Amino acid sequence: MNDLSEDMNSFPNNSKMKYQSSKQIFVPVTNEKYKNSTNYIKDNCIPSNKCARSYINRFFPFLTWLQYYDIGWIPHDLLCGVTVSIIYISQGMAYALLANVPAIIGLYMSFFPPLIYALFGTSRHVSIGGIAVISLMTGNVVNSFTIESSSTIIQTNITDNTIRRDYNEVTIVMALSFTVGLIQLILSIFRFGFVTVFLSDTFISGYTASTAVLVLTSQMPDFFGIKIQHRTGFFKIVYIYIELFKRLRETNLITLTISISGIITIYTVKEYLEPYYKRMIKKWKIFHKVQIPIPIELIVIIIGTILSHKFHLNSRYNVKTIKTIGKGFRAPEWHQWKLLPLLVKESISIAIVSYAISYSLAKNYAKQLNYIVDANQELSAYGLCNIICSFFGCYPSASSLARTSVCVNLGGRTQLVGIISSIFLLITILKIGPLLEPMPKACLVAIIIVSLRNLLMKVRDIFTIGRVTKLETARELPNIKILRFESPIMYFNGEYFNNSILKLLRDESKTNEKKLDSVNEKFIDDDQNGTHVIVDCSAISQIDYSGGKIFIQTIKELNDHKYKVYLCNLPYYEWKTLRSLGISKISSVIIVATISDALQKIEDEQEKNQNQSLLGFTDNTGV
Helix, strand or coil: CCCCCCCCCCCCCCCEEEEEECCCCEEECCCCHCCHHHHHHHHCCCCCCCCHHHHHHHHHHHHHHHHCCCCHHHHHHHHHHHHHHHHHHHHHHHHHHCCCCCCHHHHHHHHHHHHHHHHHHCCCCCEEEECCHHHHHHHHHHHEEEEECCCCCEEEEECCCCEECCCCCCHHHHHHHHHHHHHHHHHHHHHHHHHHHHCCCCHHHHHHHHHHHHHHHHHHHHCCCCCCCCCCCCCCHHHHHHHHHHHHHCHHHHHHHHHHHHHHHHHHHHHHHHHHHHHHHEEEEEEEECCCCHHHHHHHHHHHHHHHHHHHHHHHHHHHHHHHHCCCCCCCCCCCHHHHHHHHHHHHHHHHHHHHHHHHHHHHCCCCHHCCCCCHHHHHHHHHHHHHHHHHCCCCCCHHHHHHHHHHHHHCCCCCHHHHHHHHHHHHHHHHHHCCCEEEEHHHEEEEEEHHHHHHHHHHHHHHHHHCHHHHHCCCCCCCCEEEEEECCCCCCHHHHHHHHHHHHHHHHHHHHHHHHCCCCCCCCCCHHHCCCEECCCCCEEEEEHHHHHHHHHHHHHHHCCCCEECCCCCHHHHHHHCCHHHHHHHEEEEEEEHHHHHHHHHHHHHHHHHHHHHHHHHHHCC
16 A cells, blocks of 8 residues: 545536446446436536536535445445545554644544545545645644744744744644645636646656655654654755764664564565465455455554553653544634744645645546546645644645555445545544554554655656656756747847856856866867857747847857857747848857757767867877
């Protein structure tokens, strides 16, 4: 179960749905009687003054899936709900550790969001609640407040001013969740559900890989049982590891043993035992179409709790435990409104990232299972989840890949899965919670670290992306400068174009001078060095008369400094303008189609020069 790493109104138009379990896809089955009925027209008409029901169904998707719910789906949703609730217990408390809030908040995160999403969400399979990425981002916000242990007074470093208030961790995350939800709801009202298209796969891969490193780093103190100073800001990771290595002698060996044992157990079961187990249970007919995972995380938690209670690990060996979980629910609490403006900057990033993760997951499974999710309604659902749940002590939520994949594999049919899982979690919150208080934190650390393994592997994507599209990896080629000016070149900004390019190259030249002087080397002649400037003109939408003259003058100045200039992605109408202004007579420029063509031409030229130099050396030596 790997987390991290993340309807127009239920059924497709003109059809009811039949679930074909063997292929794990939803198959639309046309119902002509239903299609010709008044209900069909009402359910699927374009919203207008005569279609109030359509507005209601769009905002409350549960009304539609309840209307067409097949009683035969109950066993699938029931099994799925129970299994997911078991995963919620272990992951909820583990991610609460990342968010720097009490463990009971992790259980609240597993109870409230699925209930709200079942009413407003359009995906039938995503599992809303705590996830590692958003939990870590939340924890970073909490860490940006310096908590004074003598009182619950907190000093915030979020703004330039020092502010002291009676804010505890839960108050902070509640306000954060409310602010995140409000931003998502506003984006939904203005139909900004399309923003995820601007988050490329390369960006998501890089972001999630770096977040996985942050999560792993944040767990190292609890992994070794060492207490270190909380840090924020630049080079946070470096400082954490420096302090960690300095304090390795303080390692709690019992804690370290629990951490390593938990990781080995969970990893072995998931990678080796579980595949074998799934193949074995398929021999029974009842498991042909249903795959029930081994709840190894919960097993580790139970064993760890029993051992901790029996051997008094906290009092005798100073092993960190959960200590207080409690039972029951918090009374709904109003927000500290003065705290909200301080959280806007962080809330924007969390709102966008959580939506991107959740919607991409919902869209992926909707496509795989042949139904539709509404981007803006999903944004509304996530916003309402965060706003409503914030009054009950929750921090921002998002969709979990691990729980969602379990839901799909077990054949979950509808959002009823979330309601069922919440019902079972209700029992845990009301009765079972206090029994888990002796649980070592190292058990939760083991769960988190194993869940990171696939996300950490995304670091390899950097090399894959670099091989496929070299422009997406930040590798500077020697003696080659690639410049891009993202604006038209007109009479009012032509001078800026000239100054910015010449200043950039001048500064680069000074930097190279210092490097060469530091090792007492001589400058290589520019003609031999072959310094090249590639100007990417794809974003230059227009060049007027004055701008064209300055553009040509800039190229001439580059030629005077012995730069060979290449223009690529230059539209024909702009080339006509430059040609009519005499670019070929005034300056020396090479026109190529793309940046790749320019690089290839430079490479061929450098290879040719090297061969000529080698031939000249051979002639001179007589070899």
